[in-house]
Amino acid sequence: MSGILVVLERQGGAWHKMSFEALAGALELGRATGLSVSVCVPASGAREAAAEAAVAGVDGVTVLEHEALEAYAADAWVEALAEWIAGVRPDYVVFPHTYQTRDFAPALAARFGRTLMADSTGFFVEGGLPVFERPLFQGKHIGRFVFETPAPNFVSFQAGAFRGVPPAGGAAPVAVKRPSLDAARIRQRPEPPFRETAQAVDLSAAERIVAVGRGIQDEGNLELARQLAAAFGAELAASRPIIDSGWLPADRQVGSSGQTVAPRLYIALGISGALQHIVGMKGAGCIVAINRDAKAPIFEIADYALIGDLFEIAPALIGALSS
């Protein structure tokens, strides 16, 4: 057999939103290479939901159903998928680049002597073979990569790399298989997921956000960011390094490990634009970036770019807003 196998992720009894983006990426890879696309879902109790992955273009959906696949454990995912892949023998195995994929997919690929093409933003076909693009140097460059290994090869697509296909039942058959998983061989003993504290600030509801990054340099300088946020009537938010430094509480963090926001106005103050931050705010209506490094990746997604010293620009903005 050949083709593309997409591994979809369930999270808390629902689809991970990136699952159907990865499916869209796989369908596009299928169209570009002439390969068929099938879906597999490692899960417990996902029989009914699996039909939603039988969208147009999908040949078949298989649920790998096992009680050991209820709570996530890396060994369980690697064992179940390695067995399925060895049987299906796909050319490509496609994943959404989620935190869960990052935890198990490199080991799964290593099982086959392969390297996961991680966090790919897209591909183009050259000489009949796909060339995958992925960010390098924090997004300052795009690397163009090829597989040097024969099938199966493994690739994960970044959040937002493809517009997700809407879940929809289709004609493709949905099968349920029970992997021959030996629960005694699973070395990880996971405990139930939890949230640290109730989130005091719901940034996702904010109309305007002023987000501050490493460029603010010092905790004492946060007051300037607070004043700028007040002048705009905006909520104050931050990128991860500010939270890691303990300068602002975790519920102010925007990014893959924080909140995903889509305000009408997003002002990035001294934020370079690491991918983990960008995935959390690229849906904003209008993005303003203020940074002294003209090559900062944040400028790639900004509507308005102000290159310069934020310690001069922010006070000037506060002044301009009050006049």
Add this chain to the structure above:
Amino acid sequence: MKILVALKQVPARDLTVEADGARAWIDESALSHEINEPDAYALEAALQLKESSGGEVVAVSAGPARVQTALREALAKGADRAIHIAVEGEAARGTDPSVTAMLLEAAVRGEQPQLVLTGLQSEDTGSGQTGVILASRLGWPHATLVVAIEPGPDSVRVKRELEAGWFQYVTIPWPAVLAVQSGISRLRYATLMGIKRAKTKEIRSVAPPPEAAAQPNIRLKGLAEPRRLRQTQFLAGSPAEQAAQLVEKLRFEARVL
């Protein structure tokens, strides 16, 4: 407990990184380097484990001669000794993390630590896989996105960060590989005493294992410019002029004020 910490040396964060003439890789001639920040957190976690439960911290880095500076910094912060896996060129870049894992595997097998710590991902090639592949090659269990480490006699209980503010505890048996998330604790600075002491500590240079010279699984063909996702308007002038233009545009063009 013997802990091995894998460190990568990467271009300093604030620098502009230019492609080389052939757009095959970056121009490294004018760059300065620093310890990959997530790896600095892995080192910090190792030093704290040593302080609370004793043992030894061995820092390991693969790369050209310059990575000895990163190892010396780790020694100054409190690592006991260091291993430099001397590699140059493509194998030293980490564009195929399986090659990096292969380089580290030989050092781990030689040292037989109870715990290997890595940063979650590198800031240059950023594939975030080295620790997981290393664990797979060693046949050890692993956990990624680790934000707290509670060592026990037979196993280690770690707190993992999940997406969107969720966390989870997972317990795995020793020996183990943990990929540490940034922010696990405050980073320490090297003291003057530490810097002085580091000069007497050993950095052992070793040759890479022969299998690491094999063809990589994935190969970087070249670099491209990032694509602009929006029509960016660059506002010119003094800070005051930029500010005035922005407010004007936000009011009347974007209509968000």
